[in-house]
Amino acid sequence: MKLENIQSIAVIGAGTMGAGIAQVAAMSGYSTFLFDINEQALLKSKEIISKNLEKGIEKGKVSEQQKEECLSKITFVSDLLKLKADVIIEAVIEKLQVKIDLFSKLEEINSESTIFATNTSSIPITQIGAGLRFPNRLVGMHFFNPAHIMKLVEVISGVATDQNVAVTIKQLAEKLGKKAVMAKDSPGFIVNRVARHFYVESLKIAEEGVADFEAIDKLVESSGFKMGPFRLMDLIGVDTNFSVTTSMFESFHYDPKFRPSRIQQQKVDAGHHGKKTGKGFYEYK
Known part of the structure; x- marks a missing residue:
């Protein structure tokens, strides 16, 4: 998957971090899916994104039109089977098995070119990839809170990560307006x-x-x-x-x-x- 082939981005986990990542993706023009099994979390995430955009309008950094376009590009979903995208970014609880189980299910329903990215801030990418069928398509994409404001993104390659996948995610982060830094796989990576x-x-x-x-x-x-x-x-x-x-x-x-x-x-x-x-x-x- 090359940068120019990426048309859609899915974010898993509608907490503060997930909502921020989805907002950034939609603001950059991508068709965006925000997933959570909790319907209330999805409703709250929509409120979070709207408030973020309103603050942007107040500061003169976002126009009313940009706000409407951003919200129109985000689809809120609670059915995992509908979660098909070119890039899928996981932003759920920091538990190894939860992440492995999640990506394993997504491998079954997505294409062979889909890139899987984890927003983990501490779990080694290699450990997550060890439980997957296609660890070469897994890469770390660690945003910082608040994701819609903070510029830094760590791009982390596990032992099995395809280098082309890592490069594509670095380019994607830059297209999202972020400062991307490549890092090797280690607990906590660089910043944490x-x-x-x-x-x-x-x-x-x-x-x-x-x-x-x-x-x-x-x-x-x-x-x-x-x-x-x-x-x-x-x-x-x-x-x-x-x-x-x-x-x-x-x-x-x-x-x-x-x-x-x-x-x-x-x-x-x-x-x-x-x-x-x-x-x-x-x-x-």
């Missing part, structure tokens, strides 16, 4: 491996009672960061961040420097997942 200690060490400071969440955030932000670690975890999703840390902890054979935080575990257990639930390390109205 570097950034993991931004979160982990901040949580250790809080665990030890050295300072509270707000004080740590203020200190980091006064050092030049746009957002402190706790505000950022609330934005990304405390549960998502915790899942990534846990995955990397396991992938690095339980190296203590990647140990997940007990504080974060408690937040997840309590359902305090950040802005999306109204409460995380901070409370949101």
